[in-house]
Each structure stands twice: as C-alpha cells, then as structure tokens.
Amino acid sequence: MPPTLLLSKELPTLEYQSTSSSFDESWRAPLSTLLGLGRAAGADFIEFFLERVNYISCLAEDDAITSISPRLTSGAGIRVFRGKSDCYVSTNDLSFSGLKAALEKALSIQGLELPTPNAFIPETNLELLRDYATAKGKDTWLSGCSSMAEMGEVLLDANGALQRKASHVQSRRAVYFRDWQEVLVAASDGTFARDIRLTQSVGYNLLCADGDHRSSIGKRAGSTGNPEFLRAWDYNGTAEEVAESAGKMLYADYVESGTYPIIMANSFGGVIFHEACGHLLETTQIERKTTPFADKKGEKIANESLTAWDEGLSDNAFGTIDMDDEGMPAQRTLLIENGILKNFIADRAGSQLTGHPRTGSGRRQNYAYAAASRMRNTYIAPGDYEVEDLFASIDKGIYCKRMGGGSVGATGEFNFGVDEAYLIENGKVTKPLKGAILIGEAKEIMNKISMCSKDLGLAAGFCGSISGSVYVTVGQPHIKVDSITVGGR
Numbered sequence: 465m466p467p468t469l470l471l472s473k474e475l476p477t478l479e480y481q482s483t484s485s486s487f488d489e490s491w492r493a494p495l496s497t498l499l500g501l502g503r504a505a506g507a508d509f510i511e512f513f514l515e516r517v518n519y520i521s522c523l524a525e526d527d528a529i530t531s532i533s534p535r536l537t538s539g540a541g542i543r544v545f546r547g548k549s550d551c552y553v554s555t556n557d558l559s560f561s562g563l564k565a566a567l568e569k570a571l572s573i574q575g576l577e578l579p580t581p582n583a584f585i586p587e588t589n590l591e592l593l594r595d596y597a598t599a600k601g602k603d604t605w606l607s608g609c610s611s612m613a614e615m616g617e618v619l620l621d622a623n624g625a626l627q628r629k630a631s632h633v634q635s636r637r638a639v640y641f642r643d644w645q646e647v648l649v650a651a652s653d654g655t656f657a658r659d660i661r662l663t664q665s666v667g668y669n670l671l672c673a674d675g676d677h678r679s680s681i682g683k684r685a686g687s688t689g690n691p692e693f694l695r696a697w698d699y700n701g702t703a704e705e706v707a708e709s710a711g712k713m714l715y716a717d718y719v720e721s722g723t724y725p726i727i728m729a730n731s732f733g734g735v736i737f738h739e740a741c742g743h744l745l746e747t748t749q750i751e752r753k754t755t756p757f758a759d760k761k762g763e764k765i766a767n768e769s770l771t772a773w774d775e776g777l778s779d780n781a782f783g784t785i786d787m788d789d790e791g792m793p794a795q796r797t798l799l800i801e802n803g804i805l806k807n808f809i810a811d812r813a814g815s816q817l818t819g820h821p822r823t824g825s826g827r828r829q830n831y832a833y834a835a836a837s838r839m840r841n842t843y844i845a846p847g848d849y850e851v852e853d854l855f856a857s858i859d860k861g862i863y864c865k866r867m868g869g870g871s872v873g874a875t876g877e878f879n880f881g882v883d884e885a886y887l888i889e890n891g892k893v894t895k896p897l898k899g900a901i902l903i904g905e906a907k908e909i910m911n912k913i914s915m916c917s918k919d920l921g922l923a924a925g926f927c928g929s930i931s932g933s934v935y936v937t938v939g940q941p942h943i944k945v946d947s948i949t950v951g952g953r
Contacts, residue, residue, distance in 0.1 A: 486603075487514060487648035487658050489593050494560050495650040498567055499588040502544060503652055504579040505571050509545035511651040511812075513789060514558065515831040518606060521641035524619035527627075532612065539831040544570040550813055552834035590656035596786040597646070597660035605662045606644045608691030615640055615694065619666075622699035626670060630707035632714060634673040640666040640694060643935075649791035657791040663782070663935050664693045665924055668702060672710045679713035679898070681706050681866070681883060686782035686924025686935065709866060709884050716896035719885065719952035725861040726902070726945050727854050727888065731921030734940035735867050737772065738842050738925065740878040740906040745774075745799055745807075746825075746837040747814025748930055754874045756907050760805050761820075766910035768803040769847055776824060776840040782924035783840040783936040790826035790835050797823045799842075803911075811837040829932025836931035843939030847916025854915050854944045856891040862900060862950060863888050876906030879951070901951035915944035 495512055502510035516538045523531040539556040540563060551573040555566040568578050579585065597603055610618070619638040626636045643663045650656050667684030683706050687693045728736070749755035757765055766772075776785040776794030785794050790812050798806045810818065811826030814837040826835035855863075863886040870880030882900040886893045922939035 487516075487646055491648060491650070492590055492593070492656065494563070495656075496588045496590055497585070498563055499650065499652045500585040501564070501578055502567055502571060503588065504583055504585045505576040507544045507546055507571060507574065507576060507652075509652050510567070511543045511649065511655075511790065512563070513541045513543075513828075513831055513835070514648040515539060516646045517830065518644040519642065520612070520615075521639065522612070522615040522619060524616070524623050524638045526623060526636050527620065529616045529620065532616075537830070540566065541828075541831045541834065542566045542570045543834055544574050544576075545816075546574040546576065548817060549574065550834075554832045588652055589654055590650060591654050592656070594657040594787075594791070597658055600786070602660040602662070602689070605660060605689070605691050609642055609644075609662070609664075610694040618694055618697065618699070622668070622697075622703065625700050625703040626668060626707065629703045630670055630672060630710060632672045632674040633670070635671045637669040638666070638699075639669075640664070647789065649787075649789070651791065655791040657787055659785075659787050661688065661785065662691065663688050664690070665782070666694060666697050668706050670706050670710050672714050674714060677714050679710045679716075681710040681713065684924055687780045688782060688784045688935070690780050712896045713884055713898050716898040718899040719862065719897040719950060721952040722950060723947050724950050725858050726948055726950070727858065727861065727863045728867075728940070728943050728945065729863070729865045730917070730919050730941050731939060732867055732923035732925070733864065733943070734843050734923070734938035735925060736878065736880055736902070737844055737940060738839060738927070738936070738938045739870065739872045740876050740904070741910060742774070742809075742839050742842045743872070743929070744876050744906060745809055746839070746929075747808050747810045747818045747820055748837050750808065750818045750820075751814065756875060757805060761808070763805060764803045765805045765907065766800055766803040767913050769916055770800055770803055770910065770913050771798075771845040772800040772843065773797065773845060774799055774809055774823070774825070774839055774842045778841050778922065778937070781841045781922055781937045783842070785827075785840060788824045788826045788835070789828045792822060792824040792826065794840070795824045797825070809837045809839060811835050827931060827934045829934060833931040836929065838929060838931060838934050839927060839936050841922065841937035841939070843920065843922060843937070844913075844916060844941065844943060846918045846920040846941045849915050849917045851917045851919060851942045854917055854942055855888060855893070857915065857944065858888045859890060861888040862886070862897065863893055864900065864902070877904075878906070879903045899952050903949040903951055909945060909948060912946040912948070913943050914946050916940070917942040
C-alpha cells in the first residue's frame, strides 16, 4: 500500500504503511517528511541511504564444493551535517518509526532535537525519482544470473580443467560470488535517486609443489551489470594461463636484491598506482593530513609521461557505477595530466572540508558505513610506445608480469610482492625469477615512470578504507620504472 500522506505540517504521530518490496516513488512521502523533520531540528543537511542486498558466494576446492554462503540484508544509514561537523547512524529497521528513531539519534549526537508537535516543518522538494535501474533494464538482472546449481557445475568443471593443464598440483581453488544491491538515496538538497548494481567475480588459485619447490598463482576476473558473466567465463583459457605461469615459477631462481629498472605488465600491474598514489589523491587523506600532495594541485608530481584517470563509466568494469552512494551521477575525473596534478577524488564531506569539487566518488561497502571519497576505475592512461620499445631500453632489469599482495604506509611508502617475474637482459626476457618485492615511495616512483606503452589493460580489485571494502578497477599499460629497490635473496 502507498504511504499515508501528511495533510499538514504538524509533527506526524501516525505510522506510514509499509512500502513496496522495491525502492520506488512510494518512499517519497516518508523520506520527505523525515528530511523535513531533520531540517526543522536545525540540521544543515540530511541524507538517507537505503539498501537491500542479495549476495551469494561459492567455493570449490579440488573436486568438491566446500562452501556456499548466501546473505540477504537490508538497512539504512542517516547522515546529519551541522556546519562542518557530521555524524552517521545506521539501522536495519526500514519502517518509518525505525528510520525516525535513527534520525533522532543522529540529531542528538549533533546536539539537536526533533521539533515539538505543531512545529513548522519545512517542505523538502525531492526531485522526480532518478531511477537508473528502471531506465537501464536492471530490475531483471538478478533473475538472469546463474543458479546455485550452475555455480557449482562451472566451478567443478573449472577445477577439472586446472587439474588437466597443470603439473605437480597440490591444491586447486575456484571461487565465485554474486553481489546484487538495490540502493535509494534521498537528501535535503532534493536528491532522490535509485539504482541496482550487480557485481560478480570468479577466479582461480593454484598451488604447485615438487619437493622443496613451490609456486602459487591466482587470477580473478570481475564484472558489473552482466547476468551472463559466469556462463561466459573462459575457464579453460584461464586454467591454461595459470598453469603455465605456475609451471615457470615452480623452478625459478630467486631474484638478487638490488636496484633495477623494471617493466610492470599492464592490467593488474596498476595496483601499485592505486595503492601508493590513488589513495593519496582522495580528500580523506587531505583531511587526515597524510598525503604529500595536499597543496600540489597544478604542480608537477610525476614524470611528464604519466596521465591518470579515475572514472565510473567504463562498460562492465568492476568499479563502474551509474551514481555514487550520495546520489551523484558518475563522471570521468582527470587526476594527473602529463605529470601535473589536476584533481582530487572527493565526496560530499571531503568537498565541504577541503574545497575540492565533488567527483561522484562518495562510496561505501554498505549501509553500516558513511560514504567517503573512494576510487572507482583508476588507471594510468596509455602512452605512445610499443611494448617492445620498453624492453629494448633496458640492458639488465626485471619484468614484473604478475603482481601479488603488499602493504602501503599512510603517506605512500609501499612494498609489493611479485608473483611472476623474469630477468631482462639486453632487451630480452630470459629466465624466470621468484621472491621479488618492490619497495618504494609514491612521490619518488611517480617521477621515475618514464615510458608508457599503448596497451591499456584493466583488472578487478577490492579496496579497503574508511568506508569499508568496495569494488574497484585498477589498470595501466606496460610501464617502465627507471629504478626501484627490489628485495630478494
């Protein structure tokens, strides 16, 4: 049933009827009322973020399905601004009384109270529902995804392919998840927007062993907005690639530590730019005073060969969104152009506190978190060189073909393992190497990226920060770093 409409500006005492099973126009009246109550209490700005999630993951280990984990959740977050101060309260109660109680709690944190009965409640004129889900046919996405039985069949078949193609196999893992999310944002500036997101990922982890020799290789793919994603996964091709890499690394020599020129492969090689530099361009880092780039806008912070973007628009990329979690449409943000810092990544609070314009980058893991400035699809732009030109420029160095995990300090110091590396001698790739760890600092390494090839590649990733874990894309073409410290034996 539609909610009961208020016919006066008196403080409502009646409950609204339950809303429909999806976020639609029927939410306008209750949310408008709650926003009006917040404004009448003295808040400068109020935002409601409503969410429903249907999630499932499936894990195959060797020849058995060992885990199937479904999750259904719903809830809301209420953010209240008073001056430059803001607070956030979340609830899993989407009834009118539940949302009103959460609003009252948020107001009290800011030293405000709900108005008394018969108090004037200002109108909140929400825009016509900006419904990206309906406009783009997303309402049927969930029903078009693979069934639980399909998930299991695909993962077991995939692990079988890995067994056939790899040697000295110790363990095989194939994992898949599907995350369906419906969101609604309503705010006192008139924002009223709905979207559905469908994020999926599937991948392999292969461990091989022969006596004292070990190798471990993984590869993951991810997509947004494609119900056919799992059915279209080329697990045979991926198994062949992973098995080949694991075989080469199994008997590889350990790298000698030292300072080398390196070439980093495209696609997931962009994880270092994401971690060591991208985070330093988020306004949350300016607020914390932990970025060396806070006052460098318009100045040179990288080699002139480097241009970098952050955007939410690439088709089916892992970090693509039609709107951010504050209801702002996605856009393309130029971060660095020919080495010059052009823009920061900003959410609403970050923009208010730092003065940098919002970029459609207010993101959160779920309703339990307030949105913060976060990356989406972040990558180094392609350059003018052929890949062969990069290799030809190096007499002795290291080719980092597949990156592993790592850690990053608050101001950009980093170390990252390399899962698959090769020695470069006289411009040619020669023997495989293992145990390499790249060690450096963002503000130094950025000025040593001297060559970028034409072959931009993107890869799925997961990013953790103040507003939880979000889906992102990392990327780059092949790049040359003139010198970097490489840890090894």
